[in-house]
Amino acid sequence: MVILDNGVELKNFLDIIYQTLKAIKSKDLALLRELSNRTIHGASISKDTDSVSIAVIVYSLSKIIGRLDYYEEKQFITFMSGVTKNLESGAIFLKQKNFSKFRSSIKNITSSIDNLSGKLKLYIQDIFREAKINKASRLYEHGISREETANLLGISLWELSEYVGKTGISDVDLSITKPIKERINNTRELFE
Known part of the structure; x- marks a missing residue:
């Protein structure tokens, strides 16, 4: 589905990218999560x-930027510079x-993780994996089936089910209704 053909969504995407760039510069983790x-x-x-x-990239960035111990590493600086450049060029292409x-x-951002090494590479790979699972659970929470959600994010049903089980999302009873007598009374009031 190409949602970007819709002018409103295109403006929304551009706004999200510009706000993300602003949040990266100011290290605003809360704004990144909100975006x-x-x-x-x-x-x-x-x-x-x-x-x-x-969504996965922006959420991952909120986690990555929160780790101050990597800020001085040359490969971290290079990675973040690449992220910024790819977001800027992505906005231009949009x-x-x-x-x-x-x-x-956008794909270049996730591909650039392969250029990292050592603990930083493992850390960022883990962050992106966790972000996919987290965002999958949010999609599931919004009513998309587990299978469709897992396919959309490229994760296994097992990973999603395990995470959803821990968060309690699957425990929410969506079938809670008013008692029958109350519903009948409400219906009668409509016709009075």
Whole structure:
């Protein structure tokens, strides 16, 4: 599904990217999480992979930026510089409505993890994996089936089920209704 053809969603994506760049610069973790949640809410409606990819990246960045012990490492600086450049170029491609190049810029962010080494590489890989699972649980919470959610994010049903079980999302009883007598009385009031 190509949701970006919709002008409103295109503006929303651009806003999210610009706000993400601003949050990276100011190290605003709360804003990054809020942007990720906003994006995943849109993804739950449209079920598009672009929204999901952005949500995972933005949420991952909120976790990565929170780790001050990596800030001085050269490969961390290079990684974050690449993230910023790819987000900036992604925004340019979106403005031009060149969606394939936009997706390529976004994919470059996750691909750049392969250029890292040592503990930093493992840490960032884990963060992105956890972000996928976290965002999958949020999609499931919004009513998308586990299987569809797992496929959308490229994770296993087992990983999603395990996480959902820990969070208690699956324990929410959505079938709670008013007692029958109360519903009958409400119906009668409608016709009075």
